[in-house]
Amino acid sequence: MGKPELTTRRVVIESVTPTVEHGRFPARSALGDRVEVGARIFTDGHDLVSAALQFRKSPSRSWSEAPMEFADNDAWSGEFTPGDLGAWQFRVSGWVDHFRTWSEGISKKATAGVVTDVDLDIGSALVTAAAGRAKGKTAGTLAEYAGELANRATELSERTVIAVSDDLAELMGANPDRTRATFSETFELTVDRERAAFSTWYELFPRSWSAVPGEHGSFSDVIKQLDYVAGMGFDVLYLPPIHPIGTTFRKGPNNVLQAKPGDPGVPWAIGSGLGGHMSVHPELGTLEDFQDLISAAGEKGIEIAMDVALQCSPDHPWVKEHPEWFRRRPDGSIQYAENPPKKYQDIYPIDFDTSDTEGLWEGLKGVFDFWIERDIRIFRVDNPHTKAFPFWEWLISELRSEHPDVILLAEAFTRPAVMHRLAKLGFNQSYTYFTWRNTRHEITSYLHELAGARDYFRPNFWPNTPDILPEILQTGTRAAFISRYVLAATLSSNCGIYGPAYELMDHQPLRPGAEEYLESEKYQIREWDLEREDSIAPVITQVNKARHSHSALQRNDGLQFHHVDNDMIISYSKRAGDDVVLVVVNLDPHHTQTGWVDLDLASLGLDDDRYQVRDLLTDRIYQWSGPRNFVRLDVSGVPAHIFSFLRQTRTERNFDYFS
Numbered sequence: 001m002g003k004p005e006l007t008t009r010r011v012v013i014e015s016v017t018p019t020v021e022h023g024r025f026p027a028r029s030a031l032g033d034r035v036e037v038g039a040r041i042f043t044d045g046h047d048l049v050s051a052a053l054q055f056r057k058s059p060s061r062s063w064s065e066a067p068m069e070f071a072d073n074d075a076w077s078g079e080f081t082p083g084d085l086g087a088w089q090f091r092v093s094g095w096v097d098h099f100r101t102w103s104e105g106i107s108k109k110a111t112a113g114v115v116t117d118v119d120l121d122i123g124s125a126l127v128t129a130a131a132g133r134a135k136g137k138t139a140g141t142l143a144e145y146a147g148e149l150a151n152r153a154t155e156l157s158e159r160t161v162i163a164v165s166d167d168l169a170e171l172m173g174a175n176p177d178r179t180r181a182t183f184s185e186t187f188e189l190t191v192d193r194e195r196a197a198f199s200t201w202y203e204l205f206p207r208s209w210s211a212v213p214g215e216h217g218s219f220s221d222v223i224k225q226l227d228y229v230a231g232m233g234f235d236v237l238y239l240p241p242i243h244p245i246g247t248t249f250r251k252g253p254n255n256v257l258q259a260k261p262g263d264p265g266v267p268w269a270i271g272s273g274l275g276g277h278m279s280v281h282p283e284l285g286t287l288e289d290f291q292d293l294i295s296a297a298g299e300k301g302i303e304i305a306m307d308v309a310l311q312c313s314p315d316h317p318w319v320k321e322h323p324e325w326f327r328r329r330p331d332g333s334i335q336y337a338e339n340p341p342k343k344y345q346d347i348y349p350i351d352f353d354t355s356d357t358e359g360l361w362e363g364l365k366g367v368f369d370f371w372i373e374r375d376i377r378i379f380r381v382d383n384p385h386t387k388a389f390p391f392w393e394w395l396i397s398e399l400r401s402e403h404p405d406v407i408l409l410a411e412a413f414t415r416p417a418v419m420h421r422l423a424k425l426g427f428n429q430s431y432t433y434f435t436w437r438n439t440r441h442e443i444t445s446y447l448h449e450l451a452g453a454r455d456y457f458r459p460n461f462w463p464n465t466p467d468i469l470p471e472i473l474q475t476g477t478r479a480a481f482i483s484r485y486v487l488a489a490t491l492s493s494n495c496g497i498y499g500p501a502y503e504l505m506d507h508q509p510l511r512p513g514a515e516e517y518l519e520s521e522k523y524q525i526r527e528w529d530l531e532r533e534d535s536i537a538p539v540i541t542q543v544n545k546a547r548h549s550h551s552a553l554q555r556n557d558g559l560q561f562h563h564v565d566n567d568m569i570i571s572y573s574k575r576a577g578d579d580v581v582l583v584v585v586n587l588d589p590h591h592t593q594t595g596w597v598d599l600d601l602a603s604l605g606l607d608d609d610r611y612q613v614r615d616l617l618t619d620r621i622y623q624w625s626g627p628r629n630f631v632r633l634d635v636s637g638v639p640a641h642i643f644s645f646l647r648q649t650r651t652e653r654n655f656d657y658f659s
Helices: 098-112 117-133 136-150 156-163 166-173 219-224 226-231 287-299 317-321 357-372 389-402 416-425 440-451 478-491 537-549
Strands: 012-017 027-030 035-042 049-057 064-067 069-072 075-080 086-096 187-192 199-203 236-239 303-308 337-339 342-344 378-382 407-411 494-498 559-564 569-576 579-586 593-598 610-615 621-625 628-633 640-647
Touching: 012 086, 035 049, 035 086, 049 075, 064 075, 075 086, 086 389, 098 117, 098 156, 098 166, 117 136, 117 156, 117 166, 136 156, 136 166, 199 537, 219 226, 219 287, 236 378, 287 303, 303 357, 357 389, 389 416, 407 416, 440 478, 440 559, 440 569, 478 494, 478 537, 478 569, 478 579, 478 640, 569 593, 569 628, 579 628, 628 640
Parallel strands: 027 187, 199 236, 199 494, 236 303, 303 378, 378 407
Antiparallel strands: 012 035, 035 075, 049 064, 049 086, 069 075, 086 187, 337 342, 559 569, 559 593, 569 579, 579 640, 593 628, 610 621, 610 640
16 A cells, blocks of 8 residues: 555545446447436535546547536536447536535525625635636626625625525536545546347248249348348347358258258358458358348348357368368367367367467457448357457457447356356346346346446346257247246347247257257257248237337346236336337246236326326227236136336326326
8 A cells, every 4th residue: 555645635536437347348338328427426525526427438538527516415427428439538627616615605694694794704814715717707707706705895695695696506516616526537438329228039041041942042042031030120140150060060950960962061160261351151152142131131121240260170271271260179180169069169169268369369359340331240159269369459449449330248147256257247238147037036136236236237138049949938838938028128138039930939859858959950940830820920019019119128237126916926117208109018838827016106197187098019909097906817828927117197087198
């Protein structure tokens, strides 16, 4: 501990938020969002404190400023709205406010009738000093106030009124004495574009979308089905790796070790004699065809997300060109990927302990650069937790400095600390454990846990993926698939599904107790009947329509759980300003459930008057009254409600939309 500083800066600033690990990493925000900054600000004795929030776009040297307001118990808050993407900085400033301290003292003395000329002379001196700091007309006005306070020819009572006037307080507040102000550390903030904070993902394998049964699908085939994806309300179309697939140790259907002639292989076994990470699988089309898909999707409001899997098949060009990038076993062979008892002989992981660290890092960055140049700005990163943390910190910093609109989704189903570290390093979104949270207690506990990391961790809720068919979906019930999507889409502002497996309720596991799909699309081409009558696509469409229509569902704050007297039902609301949405979901995929929902009416902006709720899934309207209301969630229909509110006053018979 060093020697204490000799200083007259008496204000203490503590516990500044939002910060991540005391400023080691930037907090996150999205363009258009207000950044709420809080701090504990105080000083010794009884002097009053004033404070300001300062912020700037990095690397600007000049600060903008917003006032901070006192809340209670030395807590202060302020806010600003960043006007551009990228890196921002903010800090808090606090100072002893001698004028406010004096003015409050005068008010107390006036009440007691003990104000003296000397008291007002002190104030006159403070105002005179402020006049010297002010400019233009304000300086003259303050000088006049100072003269009036010191003018003994004017009654003491009249001068006292001037001393405590709002007009004088406002002018003095705008021209404070900050010569002894304290400044907090400067904290970093990353501002992402809106889609990082609100997005609705749909994953598909292009090779399964051919109109001709048995044929390998292409980018052109996907273009023909964009109306299907857009019609359901998805704005991000995520494609698994689109690169050439290796042939050495190629896997067959259901992950059998020996592929037969014609088996397409696993897209994540990247690379062959036809190229690697910067090439396109020829059966999907050409780079030009891919550009056509990007353009066609953009015209329908859909952005293409690419999968980046930093790994290689044994046939990848890098294996020969850069053998030092791979780990060798004692017999000289390259170590393939393993996740015991699973073996992935068709995949070579990258060795981040390589002797060619600079070459490897630059080479991997080149993959992102290549696709960014071709208008890709969203990347789903495969297993980032198996790559070096320092690499991600360097890479993301480099990418953001050049392209602040890039969005990275971390596919890291691993330990919480590791998932959170990746978010701190700069991943905009993260897969989560939502996939396995089924009971009311599990869901509420997990959402409270995520709320504690809101300053840096953005969850993206997926009820299924090509790798994960969770047990609750293996029930195969329509209610399970609907309920899980409603939960994902309303609890998180970012969500996604792997389709058409989801809307067509594909639910057969490879074997009992496994989470892998039978006839998994990872290993073979599938045929999907998008016109099936039992498809839940219409329900998904309604859920996504609610998401796009209600700002409350486009945020992760404003979430509040409400009590239900049945543990098989969960109820919660989301609020953003005047927009309020109430969700009620049956967690039992097999049985109809009923219960009484107890609402916190104040948090919903309601009182005890009668009101109506409109179900955004069925368009039915229900008459409700007071905080306690009955719900029945039928598994044979739609086992969930997404309510907006209609409200009626006691004197009016007509209902108006509340949200």
